Amino acid sequence: MNDLGRTVNESERTVDDLERTVDGVGARHTEAMRSWIGIVAVLVALTACSSPSEPSPTPGAAGTGSYRDLPTTGDADYQLGGAYDPPPGVTIVVRDSTAAPAAGRYSICYVNGFQTQPADADRWLSEQPDAILRRADGKPVIDPQWPDEMLLSTTTPAARRAIVDFLTPTIARCADRGFDAVEFDNLDSSWTRSDSALREEGNLALASSLVDVAHVRGLAVGQKNTPQLGQRGRDAGFDFAIAEECVAYRECDAYTDVYGPRVIDIEYTDIGHTDIGHTDIGHKDIGHMDTGHKDTGGSWAAVCARADRPTRTMLRDRDLVAAGQPGYVFDHC
Structure with missing residues (x-):
């Protein structure tokens, strides 16, 4: 009984x-x-x-669904500017949520979790206007580097709930299409471009809620950038990290100390604002490299020789264009 x-x-x-x-x-x-x-x-x-031996499930509790961890072997490719057949040796592919996953590869779905995607701007303004971060004059706060993206407000529980409600169908679509994981971009909006209107605690609270939604749907979740989080990223529920230019900015240890081998790093060819030569990689600004698919004979080889770089470190063009398009660059260590 x-x-x-x-x-x-x-x-x-x-x-x-x-x-x-x-x-x-x-x-x-x-x-x-x-x-x-x-x-x-x-x-x-x-x-x-209401016997305590049979507690009611908590909606959105992390771990309700089973998911695959990021593999610790194989190379990765970052294909946000257009999907294409992965190069030989690539076993992990990141693609936009509007694309299909890469067949036979561990596929990560890109979702803009803390800013609006250009194609969705009108929907945000009409369906969730209170989720948009606004200036004192009521106008949306815009990302200065991506002027077609508005920052989302993580300042109140109601605003965060509105964001989760808006993004849940996108996360569900990633799972339904067969992606294995998801990354939520622009987690660092409170640190870098909100002019102190956002706080780290609010962004982390939203991150934790989005992680719960993804986990329930069988998706692992990657922390995007924000090396200053340290263990707090893992505590929020993230399973791995995707870093941009952690070698250039000497930040890789901040990710690998928390996530071990489950870190993907993307270095870019146009890194004119940071001279990689100043990080003991070589004497060239990587933005001036003629890379293509070949070893550059200097700086890129030195990047790959660094003991503190993540196992999966790749070189890509800033626009992440598809293979065969002008400006396409892809290389990996």
Whole structure:
């Protein structure tokens, strides 16, 4: 017999005992006693229905769905500017949520979790206007580097819930299409471009909620950038990390110390704002390299020789264009 059955039987015995007690008291107390018996029976029944041995599931609880961890072998490719057949040796592919996963590869779905995608801007403004971060004059706060993207507001629980509601169908679509994982971009909006209007705690709270949604749907979740999080990223539920230019900015240890071999790093060819030569990689600015698919004979080889780089370190053009398009660059260590 399960615990619920035992509890119900015990409640029945309790009511029987009370009824026998009623038979032994005076008539003027009988009606009052029988009223108490009814109350006790209801309370015991409710207790049985909410037995702690069978807790109700928490909607959105992380771990409800099973998911595959990021593999620790094979190379990765970052294909946000257009999908194409992965180069030989690539076993992990990141693609936009509007694309199909790469067949036979561990596929990561890109979702803009903290800013609006250009194609969705009108929907955000009409369906979730309170989820948009706004200036004092009421105008949306714009990412200065991506002027067609508005920052999302993580300042209140209501705003964060609105963001989760808007993005949940996108996350579900990633799972339905067969992706293995998801990355939520622009987690660093509170650090870098909100002019202190956003706080780290609000972004982390939203991140944790989005992680829960993804985990329930069988998707692992990658932390995008934000090396300053340290262990807090793992505590928020992230399973791996995707870093941009962690070699150039000497940040790789901040990711590998937390996620070990489950870190993907993308270095870019146009890194004119940071001279990689100043990080002991070589004497060239990597933005001036003629890379293509060949070893550059200097700086890129030195990048790959670094002991502190992530196992999966790749070189890509800043626009992440598809193979065969002008400007396409892909190389990996």
